Every structure is written in C-alpha cells, then in structure tokens.
Amino acid sequence: MKTPNQHTKDNEAGEEAAGKTSTGVASVAARIEHLISSGELVGGDRINESALAQEFGTSRGPVREACRALEHAGLVRSVMNRGFFVQEIGLKEALDIYELRAALFRTAGRLLVERISQTELAALRHAVDAMDAAAEANDMHAFYTFNETFHTLIVEQCGNSKLVELWPRLQTQLNLFRRRSLVVRGALHDANAEHRSIVEALERGDATAATLLCERHVLSGKTRLLNTLTAPPLGTRHGRSAASIETLSAVQDPEKDDD
Amino acid sequence: MKTPNQHTKDNEAGEEAAGKTSTGVASVAARIEHLISSGELVGGDRINESALAQEFGTSRGPVREACRALEHAGLVRSVMNRGFFVQEIGLKEALDIYELRAALFRTAGRLLVERISQTELAALRHAVDAMDAAAEANDMHAFYTFNETFHTLIVEQCGNSKLVELWPRLQTQLNLFRRRSLVVRGALHDANAEHRSIVEALERGDATAATLLCERHVLSGKTRLLNTLTAPPLGTRHGRSAASIETLSAVQDPEKDDD
DNA sequence: CTCCCATAAATCGTCAACGATATTTGCCTT
DNA sequence: AAGGCAAATATCGTTGACGATTTATGGGAG
Numbered sequence A, B: 001m002k003t004p005n006q007h008t009k010d011n012e013a014g015e016e017a018a019g020k021t022s023t024g025v026a027s028v029a030a031r032i033e034h035l036i037s038s039g040e041l042v043g044g045d046r047i048n049e050s051a052l053a054q055e056f057g058t059s060r061g062p063v064r065e066a067c068r069a070l071e072h073a074g075l076v077r078s079v080m081n082r083g084f085f086v087q088e089i090g091l092k093e094a095l096d097i098y099e100l101r102a103a104l105f106r107t108a109g110r111l112l113v114e115r116i117s118q119t120e121l122a123a124l125r126h127a128v129d130a131m132d133a134a135a136e137a138n139d140m141h142a143f144y145t146f147n148e149t150f151h152t153l154i155v156e157q158c159g160n161s162k163l164v165e166l167w168p169r170l171q172t173q174l175n176l177f178r179r180r181s182l183v184v185r186g187a188l189h190d191a192n193a194e195h196r197s198i199v200e201a202l203e204r205g206d207a208t209a210a211t212l213l214c215e216r217h218v219l220s221g222k223t224r225l226l227n228t229l230t231a232p233p234l235g236t237r238h239g240r241s242a243a244s245i246e247t248l249s250a251v252q253d254p255e256k257d258d259d
Numbered sequence C: 001c002t003c004c005c006a007t008a009a010a011t012c013g014t015c016a017a018c019g020a021t022a023t024t025t026g027c028c029t030t
Numbered sequence D: 001a002a003g004g005c006a007a008a009t010a011t012c013g014t015t016g017a018c019g020a021t022t023t024a025t026g027g028g029a030g
Helices: A024-037 A049-056 A060-073 A091-115 A118-136 A140-156 A161-175 A185-204 A207-230 B024-037 B049-056 B060-073 B091-113 B118-136 B140-156 B161-175 B185-204 B207-230
Strands: A076-079 A083-086 A182-184 A245-247 B076-079 B083-086 B182-184 B245-247
Touching: A024 A049, A024 A060, A024 A161, A049 A060, A060 A076, A060 A083, A060 A161, A060 B060, A091 A140, A091 A161, A091 A185, A091 A207, A091 B091, A091 B161, A118 A140, A118 A185, A140 A161, A140 A185, A161 B091, A161 B161, A185 A207, B024 B049, B024 B060, B024 B161, B049 B060, B060 B076, B060 B083, B060 B161, B091 B140, B091 B161, B091 B185, B091 B207, B118 B140, B118 B185, B140 B161, B140 B185, B185 B207
Parallel strands: none
Antiparallel strands: A076 A083, A182 A245, B076 B083, B182 B245
16 A cells, blocks of 8 residues: 655655654664553663664664654653653543543544545445444454554544644553553443444534544543443453453553662 | 752752753754744755754754654654755644644633633733733734733643643644734734633633633634735735734744743 | 662763765766 | 766764763671
C-alpha cells in the first residue's frame, strides 16, 4: 500500500514503516517506543543511553535525539543530569488522555460526516462486523486490532492533518498505562454497539449524531476503564471461567522498585 | 537520604518536577522558538545547525536535540540528509489547528465549570473588562495580551494536565501562520462578547452553555480569521477609515516573553 | 552497631572531528 | 550557446572522547 501522495516531492523510496523523513533517529525512536510499549521498559525506569546505543548498534547521539523527540511526544521525561526516564502514566493522566481523545474523536466525527466516501463507510462496516465476530469468538486480540483500525479509519479520514498527527500520540501515551487492555467481555458488545451507531450516523449523514456518538464512545471507554479498575481483577462475577475476562496485555509488573 | 545541605543553587526554583529541567537544550529550543516566532526564521527556511550553534555559543549537539524536540512539537520538520526546516503553516493547517483548539477549549470549558473558584472567576472577569477597555482604546497589544491570559486561565485551570500541555503547543504552531494577528476592529467586541458570555456561563455553573460557548468561541475565531483573509487587506469595504481595520499583525510582538 | 563522610564508579551533557550526502560551480561536449 | 557531467564546497549524520555531576561503595567516628 502506498501512502497517499502528500505534498513532498523528495519523498522517494518508501524507507521504513516509521514514515518519518529523517534518519536513523526515527528508527531508534521507533525501537525505543517499541521497547516501551512491549513492556520491556516500564514507567519510571531510567533509560541508559550507552546501553541502548550499544544494543542498537549506534552511538549515543541518535539515542539522545530520539529520547528528546520522545520527550516532546510525552513518552519519556528528562531530568537534569540524570537522563531520560520513561513517563509514568497514572490513572489521573490516563483519564485526562481519555478526555482529550473524546474531544478529538468528536471533532473527527464531526468533520468526517461531510467528507466520508462509500469505500470508507464499507471499511468501517467491515471493521464493525469483524469486531462483532471477534466478540462472539471471544478473540480479544482480533477485537483489539479491528477496534484500532476502526478508530484509525475515522481519524485518518477526517481531513484534519493535525488531528491525524495527534491521535496516535495520545494512543501511545495511553498505552503506557499499565492495566491498559483489561477488557470485560460484555463491554465488547457495548463498545461495538456504539461503533455501529456511529457508522449508522455517518451513513445517514447525521452530523450532530455522529459528533455526539463519537465523543460519547470515547467517554464510555473511559467509564469502561474505570469499571475494570474498580471491579475485582478476576472473574468473581460468574466464576464460570477465567475466559470471561481476558488480560490481553501483560499485566506484568513483576518487580518494580524505584524511588 | 542525606540532608540537602548546600542547596544554594539559584536555579529557577520549583521547576524541576515539570520536566522542563534538562540542560541547555531547553534554552536552545526556547531561543530557536523565539527566532521563529519573532519572524527571523520564516516558514520553509532551513536551519543551519553550525551557524545557530555558533550564535548560541554552543555546539551542534544541543542544537540538534532542540531541533528534534521542536520537530515533534510541530515547529520544524526534518528532511533526511538535508537538515531541519521551519514548518510552513498554510491556511489549511491553520484552520485545522483552529478545529483542534475548538475541541480542546470546549473540553476545557466543560471541565472547568465543575472546579472553578471565585478567585479564578474574578481573574476572568478582570481579563474581560481589560479587553473591553483595550478594545475601546483600540489598544491591540493590550487586547492580545489579555486575550491570551483569558484563554490561558481557562485552560490551565481546567484540571486536565495533558490539555494544559497541548494548548500552548497549538498556539505556537498557529503563530507560525503569517497573517496571524490580522484583526478587524469590530471583531474585538464580538470576541469579547463571547468571552463575557463564557464567564457568565461559568458563573451560573451552566455546563452545557460553557461547553458550547467555549467551542463556538474558537470556531468564531476561525471564522474571523477567514473573514480577515477573504476581506481586502485595507478598508475598501466602507472606506470610512483605515482605522476600522487594524493590522495588529506586523505587530510582531515587541516583547515575547517566554513563559 | 549505626551514621556520616571521603573516595570510586557510573552516567550524563557537551564538544570537536570524520565520513557521507546534497548543492553549487565550472568545464567540456554537441 | 545550451545542456550535461565532474570536481569542489557546504552541510548533515554519526562517532568517540572529555569534563561534570550523580550514585554507589567503603572506612572511620560516635
């Protein structure tokens, strides 16, 4: 898939998936980001520039630059004379991010109504159907994937470049929140019902409905997160099977001592 | 664990926790940002690392890191093997930023209603009154200043740290837009009327009104920008007086105090 | 035995230097 | 003379090294 032609003429030979037009720094930043999102680097952990440089087969310069970029991206913070630390995302900040995502998604929906095409609508419908199927099959990973594509589709087609630029950044920050993907089974159907109503609003061209539904969908996600946090961690509800609650992603924080 | 004996360092007190504490890099980034906002570096211009380094009395390393940070801040873009270029903000992107600001300001208003205090309300009222006075006196600079404080007050007190972090970044990006501060005289009163109604909604604790008014205020600003752009640059409309249209623009801030 | 201070190790922030790539200039060919 | 190719310049990306500061370690005093 070629990315739609932007406006740069000197962008040739699709380099890497990162898409950043810079240098190896983008690759290094991506790898650090992966280290973080994969859980190898947990919030609050210090980033050893020399070690990372050696691991990446590069020098400290690019690592430093990547960290500086990630700092403004909100993934790490820099402390004077002590280096870079992985940003810790507490519950408060996670909820704050949900608010921002709601605001952005709302705007995306509002803008998208005016310019959505049939093919994009079809793609959205497909994603929703796939999520329904995944929810039925209890395939959390598939659900998670199609959920992301659904949101990404809406955001990336809304036509607001800055919003497109901002959305994944918030998503990544949110992924720093440890118990991110603790999803209750029933919530999947709820969430997808919201997805479906969003698509229906888009089909009708109902701007106000799409706007409101998009906002409320994210805020519902915020509520769902709160529910999963206040609710007991494992199935005390039915006790039928641990499968009713899936921890899609590593709730692993085996050992973490800092400060 | 040891008592901090000699802590007589006269650094900027109480800023370390914010993450701003890094090194001279922050200072370099600030200076580059100032170079951009002051107009010495125009959109599309290339950033000569060596020259800047020499001008700042530092080396290329910090300059590079600062540029990398500014890249993720949206002020510059990096092109492989060609360096950093000042980001060009066209009309389309400026309008996109207005949409984002509207979404964020809307959320700020919604959140602020629940937690605003009397002192903050008083501060807002003071800003509005000052803006009215400035509008009467046709003092564009004062109006601009109090306008900024008004928005900043609302944003910074909304309680959403991520929003507080994001708002000034969008503001700075918007400042890259060339004819940013082309303001029609009558628009000042309109804008301040919106300000006043926002404050009134906040006083009443009317959440829905505050939310809507905040959003529409920014969108009105977007419309005002469009009007100033589509309208002829100097008063050919009424021809009454050139004073009816003020170009605050070239005003290029006498003193841009870095926060 | 505990606490405190001096010393040692580790790591960061910064710098100057080296190869690599883009841009410019000048010469040669048609 | 115009266009294209090749050398020359300028600038970038990266590297390794050097102080500066923080953290860990060990010994001595109370």
